[in-house]
Amino acid sequence: MKVIRLHDLEFEMFIAPEQINETVGRLALAINHDYQGRNPILLIVLNGAFVFAADLVRRLSIPLQMDFVKLRSYLGTASTGSIHEHFLWESSLKDRHIIIVEDIIDTGHTLHHLVGKVAAEGPASIETACLLLKPAARQYPDPVKYCGMEMPNDFVVGYGLDYDGLGREIAGIYKKI
Ligand code: 5GP
């Protein structure tokens, strides 16, 4: 089994690139179906979601726009409970259909914070697409309509996700040993 080392930690293969690809394809199919004629804004949560979003949008065949927010709640391998906003969107979200694109939902705190901010702009609708979700860690009830995979309460890296700045470029997803 392939093991990688980042800083002081070791990680083993968890989700292979082929399986990620299949999952992203399934999410894209559902979004293509649900958003015909709605011209959604995909609100991509940086940094972690940049790889997932890049793959997802290239499988979408509906007219859409993208905007970006940059938030941070994680330090090292744990959720800190406080959200730092580096920046928020530039577009007007009023009366628009918004799809928040997240890499992974852990406690759900980041998503809850963002949904509150987006809702205050008066959008026509808000849904969330995420690649990974940790049901056992979840503390906030915000619904996630497009969820790629549920996973145990492990710490993962790769496919956009980092451990203190390292590992985002790795094609598959690896979990901490
Ligand atoms: P939450 O606010 O739901 O607790 O945490 C969500 C954010 O924390 C995600 O957007 C992601 O950036 C980061 N995060 C959560 N779980 C993991 C993980 O297992 N690995 C990495 N690298 N980041 C994670």
Ligand code: MG
């Ligand atoms: Mg994130």
